[in-house]
Amino acid sequence: MGLFDKFKSLLFGKGDVSEGTQDEKPVASKQDEPVSAMHKSPVNEAKPADMKVEQKPIIQKPKEEKPVADKITVGHVHMSGCTGCLVSLADNYEGLLTILDKYADLVYCLTLADVRHIPKMDVALVEGSVCLNDECSMEEILETRENATIVVALGGCACYGNTTRFCRGGQQNQPQHEAFLPIGDLIKVDVYIPACAPTPQQIRNVCLMAYLLLKGNDEQKALATAYLTPLMNLAAAGTEACGCDLMTEVINQGLCCGCGSCAAACTVRAVTMQYGKPQIERDLCIKCGACYAQCPRSFFSFDVCGQYESITNLIGEVMKP
Amino acid sequence: MEYLGQYKAVYKAKAGCEDILAKSQDGGIVTAMFAYALETGIIDGAIVAGPGDEAYKPEPMIATTVDELLAARGTKYSISPNMALIKEATRSYGLDKIGIVGTPCQIQALRKAQLYPIGLRDVPDKIALALGIFCMENFPYQGLFQMVEDHCATKIDNVTKMDIGKGKFSVYTERGVNSQIPLKVTHKYEQPGCHVCLDYVANMADISTGSVGTPDGWSTVFVRSAAGEAAFNKAVEAGWIIAESMDGVKPGLELVTKLATEKITKNQSYIEHRNHAEHAALKPLRNPYI
Numbered sequence: 001m002g003l004f005d006k007f008k009s010l011l012f013g014k015g016d017v018s019e020g021t022q023d024e025k026p027v028a029s030k031q032d033e034p035v036s037a038m039h040k041s042p043v044n045e046a047k048p049a050d051m052k053v054e055q056k057p058i059i060q061k062p063k064e065e066k067p068v069a070d071k072i073t074v075g076h077v078h079m080s081g082c083t084g085c086l087v088s089l090a091d092n093y094e095g096l097l098t099i100l101d102k103y104a105d106l107v108y109c110l111t112l113a114d115v116r117h118i119p120k121m122d123v124a125l126v127e128g129s130v131c132l133n134d135e136c137s138m139e140e141i142l143e144t145r146e147n148a149t150i151v152v153a154l155g156g157c158a159c160y161g162n163t164t165r166f167c168r169g170g171q172q173n174q175p176q177h178e179a180f181l182p183i184g185d186l187i188k189v190d191v192y193i194p195a196c197a198p199t200p201q202q203i204r205n206v207c208l209m210a211y212l213l214l215k216g217n218d219e220q221k222a223l224a225t226a227y228l229t230p231l232m233n234l235a236a237a238g239t240e241a242c243g244c245d246l247m248t249e250v251i252n253q254g255l256c257c258g259c260g261s262c263a264a265a266c267t268v269r270a271v272t273m274q275y276g277k278p279q280i281e282r283d284l285c286i287k288c289g290a291c292y293a294q295c296p297r298s299f300f301s302f303d304v305c306g307q308y309e310s311i312t313n314l315i316g317e318v319m320k321p
Numbered sequence: 322m323e324y325l326g327q328y329k330a331v332y333k334a335k336a337g338c339e340d341i342l343a344k345s346q347d348g349g350i351v352t353a354m355f356a357y358a359l360e361t362g363i364i365d366g367a368i369v370a371g372p373g374d375e376a377y378k379p380e381p382m383i384a385t386t387v388d389e390l391l392a393a394r395g396t397k398y399s400i401s402p403n404m405a406l407i408k409e410a411t412r413s414y415g416l417d418k419i420g421i422v423g424t425p426c427q428i429q430a431l432r433k434a435q436l437y438p439i440g441l442r443d444v445p446d447k448i449a450l451a452l453g454i455f456c457m458e459n460f461p462y463q464g465l466f467q468m469v470e471d472h473c474a475t476k477i478d479n480v481t482k483m484d485i486g487k488g489k490f491s492v493y494t495e496r497g498v499n500s501q502i503p504l505k506v507t508h509k510y511e512q513p514g515c516h517v518c519l520d521y522v523a524n525m526a527d528i529s530t531g532s533v534g535t536p537d538g539w540s541t542v543f544v545r546s547a548a549g550e551a552a553f554n555k556a557v558e559a560g561w562i563i564a565e566s567m568d569g570v571k572p573g574l575e576l577v578t579k580l581a582t583e584k585i586t587k588n589q590s591y592i593e594h595r596n597h598a599e600h601a602a603l604k605p606l607r608n609p610y611i
Contacts, residue, residue, distance in 0.1 A: 195440045199443070205437075230611055231437075255513075255514050255517060257512065257518065259404040259405075260407075261404045261430045263402065264440070265408075266440065275462050276400025294439045296429050296609070297517075299609060299611055304436060305525065308436055309546050
């Protein structure tokens with residue numbers, strides 16, 4: 001059963017999904033063994049001595065009605081986060097359907113895909129920070145790194161800790177959970193998408209660029225590399241962010257041009273502009289990293305931004321259903 | 322040519338409407354373009370540098386009527402963080418088609434925001450018309466205040482117009498030109514961030530405009546993008562803007578190119594200088610350009 005269909009039906013309620021897809025699916029049944037294996041209960045048939053549950057192909061490759069050969073595989077890995085990043089991904093609305101239809105298979109996502117263990121995938125979007133007191137999280141983050149070609153820290157918590165930086169335990173219903181780290185402190189992260197929540201458009205752009213990077217021609221690969229480089233540099237730069245970065249990395253460095261992008265980007269309105277410069281209300285700052293990343297003087301690529309017109313047109317074109 | 326960016330056409334132009342010209346800085350292009358775009362629905366509102374609570378201290382504002390646009394006419398030589406309202410324009414004001422005017426750095430910020438909307442949800446597709454203004458440098462308000470009150474010995478509240486041109490910073494009151502100082506006096510009050518700027522004529526705007534290159538009362542206009550071209554041509558057709566060829570106009574593009582080259586090469590060498598460790602610090606200063 002195609003995830004895309006499943007998702008579409010979730011959104012638009014087109015009747016029973018499994019029934020519909022089984023009816024429409026033409027001949028691919030020979031490759032369907034894993035699916036049928038999953039539906040059959042292996043316990044009844046196997047002798048207890050032969051049972052090796054670990055070897056069963058629990059993780060299924062999603063089947064499409066019209067398989068698109070060169071799609072990339074994307075997973076959403078949920079660490080300690082609020083699911084807001086995932087909601088942002090879904091908030092691409094029909095754009096998400098286009099992405100799932102043409103460019104990416106969602107192979108793992110606790111909320112939207114029925115897959116229990118982290119599979120091999122091209123791109124892992126990791127939401128949330130890692131709780132050191134939770135063994136499962138520790139295992140899964142390492143597993144993610146092992147199984148994903150590109151690990152994307154999705155959102156403030158995964159990149160910089162965000163509000164989980166303020167956690168010190170004692171909360172319901174896991175009072176013993178008190179130590180949280182951005183994923184970059186435990187594994188190597190390739191790309192950062194900061195902000196709380198990251199915007200649907202930024203997630204979309206990264207997904208499309210990842211697709212071009214992995215499946216595109218040379219020219220497209222070059223564009224995708226140029227686009228992703230600043231976000232890769234953010235990932236390489238470290239796991240700490242704060243509104244103070246506007247002071248230490250921009251104003252103290254003599255770079256602020258007073259444009260106000262930081263104030264517009266701040267989710268919690270901790271940044272206001274006073275006499276043309278950012279004023280940071282540090283008590284309000286949640287350490288999501290949006291202000292600094294949005295600043296035109298944190299990174300700016302003439303190669304990419306100079307082509308804003310053609311890139312915007314390209315994105316518009318490829319996102320057509 | 323590289324210093325002037327890509328453009329489809331360049332004109333000598335001014336607003337067709339006397340009301341706009343009465344208090345505009347030069348040709349009134351920004352006001353006229355936005356007024357036309359508002360009237361015809363190309364934009365729902367425009368982010369402009371409006372009057373602030375102190376004289377000549379600009380505050381970004383969202384103009385949704387021509388009257389509000391008129392109130393924001395004229396250059397204020399200080400920082401108006403127009404990008405600060407880019408998200409608010411789509412929220413409190415509910416704009417779907419935003420116009421924004423900005424200095425080259427602000428237009429760069431805008432284009433970065435469209436391609437990397439890190440904290441700007443649902444904003445990128447709502448930018449309808451971005452007008453850029455030529456900019457050599459900008460002054461923090463306190464710096465501008467010092468220039469006017471201290472060096473020009475003029476009460477800032479009495480100033481009717483400020484102007485930079487022909488190597489001088491001029492302050493006008495109702496009695497005409499009150500005081501002029503050479504630009505070299507003003508350099509120390511410039512915003513430090515301007516010294517790493519590599520753009521003079523807002524290369525990434527839909528339309529960029531400024532006084533340099535054309536006679537008094539006119540502006541030089543670069544039409545750059547498809548959106549800019551469509552809007553500009555319609556505004557000319559409708560008589561909101563009078564546009565003439567730049568051929569034979571003195572000082573013309575030669576001067577624009579000269580100033581652009583000067584600014585950019587000077588700032589490039591400053592960035593280079595910052596990159597060297599011996600520049601005061603143990604580690605090189607940060608270079609924002611990738």
